[in-house]
Amino acid sequence: xxxxxxxxxxxxxxxxxxxxxxxxxxxxxxxxxxxxxxxxxxxxxxxxxxxxxxxxxxxxxxxxxxxxxxxxxxxxxxxxxxxxxxxxxxxxxxxxxxxxxxxxxxxxxxxxxxxxxxxxxxxxxxxxxxxxxxxxxxxxxxxxxxxxxxxxxxxxxxxxxxxxxxxxxxxxxxxxxxxxxxxxxxxxxxxxxxxxxxxxxxxxxxxxxxxxxxxxxxxxxxxxxxxxxxxxxxxxxxxxxxxxxxxxxxxxxxxxxxxxxxxxxxxxxxxxxxxxxxxxxxxxxx
Ligand SMILES: Nc1ncnc2c1ncn2[C@@H]1O[C@H](COP(=O)(O)OP(=O)(O)OP(=O)(O)O)[C@@H](O)[C@H]1O
Numbered sequence: 001x002x003x004x005x006x007x008x009x010x011x012x013x014x015x016x017x018x019x020x021x022x023x024x025x026x027x028x029x030x031x032x033x034x035x036x037x038x039x040x041x042x043x044x045x046x047x048x049x050x051x052x053x054x055x056x057x058x059x060x061x062x063x064x065x066x067x068x069x070x071x072x073x074x075x076x077x078x079x080x081x082x083x084x085x086x087x088x089x090x091x092x093x094x095x096x097x098x099x100x101x102x103x104x105x106x107x108x109x110x111x112x113x114x115x116x117x118x119x120x121x122x123x124x125x126x127x128x129x130x131x132x133x134x135x136x137x138x139x140x141x142x143x144x145x146x147x148x149x150x151x152x153x154x155x156x157x158x159x160x161x162x163x164x165x166x167x168x169x170x171x172x173x174x175x176x177x178x179x180x181x182x183x184x185x186x187x188x189x190x191x192x193x194x195x196x197x198x199x200x201x202x203x204x205x206x207x208x209x210x211x212x213x214x215x216x217x218x219x220x221x222x223x224x225x226x227x228x229x230x231x232x233x234x235x236x237x238x239x240x241x242x243x244x245x246x247x248x249x250x251x252x253x254x255x256x257x258x259x260x261x262x263x264x265x266x267x268x269x270x271x272x273x274x275x276x277x278x279x280x281x282x283x284x285x286x
Contacts, residue, residue: 167199
């Protein structure tokens, strides 16, 4: 269970998150929505302590994560993987190296810097890429991939951290509808197959409704809606989004915009022969 107890975050005179109290059980897929500046990113960033709260407590499994310091804080950050809108990969490195960088905490910084990842860790990284349909690209330079492919690599990197929670801050905001769907499918399958809690900031209502068990609506730092997707009626959504409502409704990407590829449907197939050839080459190189 992840608990927020009256959590507030101020930046100078701006209150980004204002007295939030929430409980998120393990294994839930949660979408956080709201207009720009509502406090969605700050809420997520306080969970992995990229931002420190100004007051209140955040607890995970009863442990106060807002109080962690030093190696305990580093361990928590590793348990709390995060996927970003801009992927945050090193473009000039091979895909598999980017994925293995998710093992830095387990591996030890010094040997990681020397590139001394073990064969076991390389195999682990390839398996994670395989799950995301990206093993064929393991030896490719990362910046040669499309945005959607890079986001799948970033999710593979998050997976090799063996996290307890997966945070995703606008993971599909830079992607076209097809890639957005592939990335959301990947997050949903990780949530369902691994029982991982996934908390995802989303701009589009359609995506939040299609993929999330629970939707949290924020406005001016406060939680103004918290319930299942079916309870988020259009009129409630219009209140949450205010003047931005039209863009939230019209940016209808992902499942409902793509016939026959809703959640739970099979992934888009890779060009099979090419993918298998490249995967065999990647495995041989290990
Ligand atoms: N590092 C910071 N310094 C100062 N103000 C900040 C900082 N980070 C966020 N804010 C402010 O806090 C408020 C909430 O920002 P936040 O990024 O959490 O909103 P958001 O809902 O994620 O917005 P968006 O959808 O545009 O990313 C905004 O007014 C923002 O300008």
